[in-house]
Amino acid sequence: MIYNFSNFKTALKKVEEFLGKEYSQLNIGRASPMILDGVNVESYGSYVPLKNVASVSIEDPKTLRIAPWDKTQIKGIEKAIVASNLGLSVAVDDVGIRVIFPQLTTETRQTLVKVLKEKLEEQRITVRKEREVVFREIEAKEKEGKMTEDEMFRAKEELQKIINETNGNLEATFEKKEKEVMG
Secondary structure, three states: OOOOOHHHHHHHHHHHHHHHHHHHOOOOOOOOHHHHOOOEEEEOOEEEEHHHOEEEEEEEOOEEEEEEOOHHHHHHHHHHHHHOOOOOEEEEOOOOEEEEOOOOOHHHHHHHHHHHHHHHHHHHHHHHHHHHHHHHHHHHHHHOOOOOHHHHHHHHHHHHHHHHHHHHHHHHHHHHHHHHHHO
16 A cells, blocks of 8 residues: 555544543433543542442433442542532432432533534544644655655545545434434
8 A cells, every 4th residue: 555544544543432432421311320430539638530439330210329439438429520510410328329310401402412513523623633644744755756646646535535434433423422412
């Protein structure tokens, strides 16, 4: 092949995975432990991810159960979840903490779709930046005489095919999540 696209493809896969992870951390009205992945709890003087101090399980479709391994951590976990502004209700009981996902209103759903679109656009911008880097490398190789003009055009066509496929994957991820949000 004229140009090695493997590093470029790897970078684009990371962009797709990042978007999926970002979407999984949004509250769409159903209990999902992944929404708590970004919550850090103060534990013995340092901040650690919630999953390092407690187990998180799904109690029912609207509720998560958090069982801290050290019962003295309950207040810290509650404080961290409330401070994370995820729009979740927290109830402390004798076993641990219940995290309740509120029912989404139409207005909340529309706001969530806007957030989904913003995150999609951020990743599209990242893809465009990656494309520009590869585009410049291809042109530089042609100017240095390391590839012919025809090879350069073929490489650019291959680059565009890869970009179109990635954008299609990002769009499909967005549409799937949008359907989830809109119910």
